[in-house]
Amino acid sequence: xxxxxxxxxxxxxxxxxxxxxxxxxxxxxxxxxxxxxxxxxxxxxxxxxxxxxxxxxxxxxxxxxxxxxxxxxxxxxxxxxxxxxxxxxxxxxxxxxxxxxxxxxxxxxxxxxxxxxxxxxxxxxxxxxxxxxxxxxxxxxxxxxxxxxxxxxxxxxxxxxxxxxxxxxxxxxxxxxxxxxx
Numbered sequence: 178x179x180x181x182x183x184x185x186x187x188x189x190x191x192x193x194x195x196x197x198x199x200x201x202x203x204x205x206x207x208x209x210x211x212x213x214x215x216x217x218x219x220x221x222x223x224x225x226x227x228x229x230x231x232x233x234x235x236x237x238x239x240x241x242x243x244x245x246x247x248x249x250x251x252x253x254x255x256x257x258x259x260x261x262x263x264x265x266x267x268x269x270x271x272x273x274x275x276x277x278x279x280x281x282x283x284x285x286x287x288x289x290x291x292x293x294x295x296x297x298x299x300x301x302x303x304x305x306x307x308x309x310x311x312x313x314x315x316x317x318x319x320x321x322x323x324x325x326x327x328x329x330x331x332x333x334x335x336x337x338x339x340x341x342x343x344x345x346x347x348x349x350x351x352x353x354x355x356x357x358x359x
Contacts, residue, residue: 180317184217184329188318193311197337198230199278200307202248207278209338211350212316213358215269216262216330223328224272225335226319228312233274234319234326239263242299243274243285245307250321252302254282259295269333269358271351277341280306284341291351293344333358 180189191197199208210233212224220239226232232244239261246253256274270289277284282298316335317328334354342350 179213179215179331179333181331182317182328184327186327188223188327189316189332191314191316193313195309196339197227197314198307198309199276199339200230200309202308203306205245205276205278205280205306206339207276207341209273209275209340209342211271211273211334211336211338211342211347213269213271213333213335213354214328214330216266216328218266218329221326222262222330223315223317223319223326224332225314225316227310227314228320229310230307230312232319233272235262241272241287241289241294243276243287244299245276245285245304247302247304247306248308248310252304253300254280254285254304255299256282256285256287256296257299258287259297265289271354271358273342273347273350275341275347280304286344288344288347288351290355291348
């Protein structure tokens with residue numbers, strides 16, 4: 178099964194838990210996020226976000242972005258894909274983002290369907306570490322200030338890990354589930 182999201186106001190909310198935070202305001206812990214999705218439109222597709230901690234989404238031009246926040250949207254590290262996601266519209270894909278916990282964008286990697294995507298850094302301000310906020314985790318939504326954006330498409334299996342998955346593990350996980358989707 179999957180969740181069908183209409184791009185207007187559908188999303189899934191997961192209650193806050195310390196297990197869903199990967200920083201203590203002074204140091205970060207490794208993390209990996211894996212999502213199976215079928216995007217009706219790539220612009221502004223929201224895979225997963227925890228407000229002012231981390232976000233995995235497509236921005237308006239279809240670029241896939243991983244952002245890790247240091248208490249607000251002014252200080253962050255992350256990556257942007259060097260290619261747009263439009264080629265994947267209307268088909269199931271597995272998006273994985275990993276982070277080694279080292280406090281730099283160089284410890285981040287983004288994968289689609291088990292392959293590393295070429296990326297460029299997307300940093301701002303003076304990043305120290307994510308803060309353990311008391312915010313919920315959203316699938317298919319994010320909010321920044323008064324702006325809300327939603328996913329248009331379907332989201333299925335979502336996994337979060339308290340470790341940086343290796344490229345071998347990402348590919349193994351993709352291969353183990355691809356027959357259910359592709």
